[in-house]
Amino acid sequence: MKNLMMPVLIIAPLTVGALWLLTGGKSETAAALTGPKTVGMQFIAPMDCSDPLACVVQNHVDMKAGPGISDPACGGRTYDEHQGVDFRILDLPTMLRGVPVLATADGEVIGIRDGEYDGAWLAKGREAIGDRDCGNGIALKHADGYVTQLCHLRRGSVTVKQGDMVEQGQQIASVGMSGRAEFPHVHVSIRKDDARIDPFTGRSIGGEAACGTDEGSLWAGTVPDHWQPDAGPFIFKSGFTSAPVTMAIIERAPADPAADAPALVFYARAVALKKGDIEKIELTGPEGFEPMGSIGEPLDRDKAQIMRFVGRPANGKPLPAGEYHGRYQIERNGEPVLDISRYYVIE
């Protein structure tokens, strides 16, 4: 990052933790995967994901067998050996308010697990979750040899039991982050006759024609644009707080800054960035507050998610009263593709 206007006193590093970075991603993408459905089953998302401000697809399946990655559109919105689709919600406070998990299609409950703690992976890692990467989960058997597995459900939220028949759209649990989960989401994996299928393309994961081809979406109805592997970028949470942030802090609810805060920080978490994207973040305020900001180097790879912040310590003095403006922008191939502003008033 290089200075944009004034000395930058607090700047997030360009990396956001190895677990959030993608490796080996390609920047080219295939055409949007909106082909007609050609198979019998039709699935819905495991939660209401119609609003990109409330829910996004964080990771797609890795279509590529062996090392290296490829999402269904030949891009980098996945990670190695990821065999499902991650539908994520905004943050932990949203999870704690309760977000319904829905049956993806009519079927029979053929497996459940509950009792695993949300956040155990972040707190204690492998020791805490053992081989239970899925955490609390539900497996549903549908017609035509299809099975859905739903993972990372909230502890104590599973409302069905083995042998129950469920209807598409029925609430069967709540979104959580049990098992190997770093953020609240539902991992959906769909199998047909034991082959894992990408629901966007209907293709087997790890097959020969790994990406960019389409045998027909398994999703019911029109797939929202923001679910597509080549969609984005999106801003998926931004705001002001009083100290430097981490990705984990953004997942929680950073406290609003008051006039006597030790610092003023503007943060933004964006989803679905591409190799070559250039980010810019700025914070300006009323008279007496020195504006600051920075411009990033072009990204060296696709990133499923990224976090930036910019801020200034108050140095023991009250923050000047008035309106502050945080702005985060992404430029792609010389064109602005995302430009968000947030405002905050210190009384």
Ligand SMILES: [Zn+2]
């Ligand atoms: Zn997943």
